[in-house]
Amino acid sequence: MRMEHKNSFYQLIFLGDTTSEVSCKVRKRFFELLNERGLDKHLIAVLNSALVLTPREAGGYDSTKPTFAFYFGKQGYDDRDVNALKKLMKNGDTVYPVFFSVFEKEIPEALRTINGVKYAEEKLDAIVNVSFEELRLLRKKRRVFISYKRLESLAVANQLYDLLSRHQFDVFLDTYSIRGAAEFQAELHHRITDSDVLIQLNSPKFMDSKWCNEEISEANARQVGVLQVNWPKVPSGVANQLSVVYKLKDADFKNGLYKGSSSLLKKAVLDEIAMKLEALRARNIAARQDGLTAEFVKEAGRQGREIIKEPMFLVEMRPEEKTWYYIPAIGVPQSIDCYESMELLKKWMHSGKMPDRVFLIYDDLRILPRWIAHLDWMNKYLEVKTIKKQDFTIWLQSTK
Numbered sequence: 001m002r003m004e005h006k007n008s009f010y011q012l013i014f015l016g017d018t019t020s021e022v023s024c025k026v027r028k029r030f031f032e033l034l035n036e037r038g039l040d041k042h043l044i045a046v047l048n049s050a051l052v053l054t055p056r057e058a059g060g061y062d063s064t065k066p067t068f069a070f071y072f073g074k075q076g077y078d079d080r081d082v083n084a085l086k087k088l089m090k091n092g093d094t095v096y097p098v099f100f101s102v103f104e105k106e107i108p109e110a111l112r113t114i115n116g117v118k119y120a121e122e123k124l125d126a127i128v129n130v131s132f133e134e135l136r137l138l139r140k141k142r143r144v145f146i147s148y149k150r151l152e153s154l155a156v157a158n159q160l161y162d163l164l165s166r167h168q169f170d171v172f173l174d175t176y177s178i179r180g181a182a183e184f185q186a187e188l189h190h191r192i193t194d195s196d197v198l199i200q201l202n203s204p205k206f207m208d209s210k211w212c213n214e215e216i217s218e219a220n221a222r223q224v225g226v227l228q229v230n231w232p233k234v235p236s237g238v239a240n241q242l243s244v245v246y247k248l249k250d251a252d253f254k255n256g257l258y259k260g261s262s263s264l265l266k267k268a269v270l271d272e273i274a275m276k277l278e279a280l281r282a283r284n285i286a287a288r289q290d291g292l293t294a295e296f297v298k299e300a301g302r303q304g305r306e307i308i309k310e311p312m313f314l315v316e317m318r319p320e321e322k323t324w325y326y327i328p329a330i331g332v333p334q335s336i337d338c339y340e341s342m343e344l345l346k347k348w349m350h351s352g353k354m355p356d357r358v359f360l361i362y363d364d365l366r367i368l369p370r371w372i373a374h375l376d377w378m379n380k381y382l383e384v385k386t387i388k389k390q391d392f393t394i395w396l397q398s399t400k
Helices: 021-036 082-090 121-134 150-166 184-193 210-221 267-302 335-348 369-378 389-398
Strands: 010-016 044-047 067-072 094-099 143-147 170-172 197-202 225-230 243-247 314-318 322-328 357-362 385-388
Touching: 010 021, 010 082, 021 044, 021 067, 021 121, 021 267, 067 082, 067 121, 082 094, 094 121, 121 267, 143 150, 143 184, 143 210, 150 170, 150 197, 150 267, 184 210, 197 210, 197 267, 210 225, 225 267, 243 267, 267 314, 267 322, 267 357, 267 389, 335 357, 357 389, 369 385, 385 389
Parallel strands: 010 044, 010 067, 067 094, 143 170, 143 197, 197 225, 225 243, 322 357, 357 385
Antiparallel strands: 314 322
């Protein structure tokens, strides 16, 4: 099991019961999502246990490439893949156990210290997205902003807060998420900028609120995807290509009641909203990344500089055969983004030659001034530097 391509950047590995229906579903969904994000399938080499143990020169596992492995559990499968597992884990590659009934009976001892997931059909996208996050095809920070009108949808907002928190999202809900003495609107704008998706609880009088309208406008301006959850008989609000509409029916509410802040949604409806959110999040991050890199490449072209666009980063060949890399940071960059970017680039450099300089580019609009000041301060000390969007022109001019 291998997709041959000499220019592959990543390795996706399937271990354990790879003949199972779930293994086939995960693989199929991975490449569907890869295609949706506009990425070529040949970027990914797919390997099995035998190929993990095959030398790189013979077309097997390459320890220099970013790698992610799924292990599908099965009672009685025993430790047939244990040598492949040990090799991957020794190299620091991520192995994700997927089980179906009892973890200890289906997963080999070598993996029992690793947190696995019990498979359920509604978790398919969430399971696949873990591989995208670990390969840095999708950022690890999973942030969602809930925009709602308290008098009409407070209970539903709290339901989603609890559910999405269990789905490993960092959920912003104003009743929980803004500390005392903070500048309220500035914090809201900062968090919208750093969110992957905004959930709009479009209750009957949502659009009457100045603040709710402002939150949607901010999300659209920042290219943050919006999942509109529309109450029965409520028309859709402003939408763009990054918006998805989910229409509620009377029967979606417990006891068919949806008037007042105490109305609650049924569990099956909440689960379906979470699935919609997963799909929209992935598509939105890809669109924001494309928009940021396109802006940088366009400005570089105006300055007479040639930037080559690779799948997840930009490359510039400098005088004296030097190489500069530019990596788009979606949302608010942090020091860990700088560190992880350098670690990933080390694996990308098949020849063993590191880039001469590495930069994170980011959109600074609506990021808190104190955070931008912190990023500027970090530039004095960290190897990976940050460049904010408003400085693209002056920075490119100054580094010709």
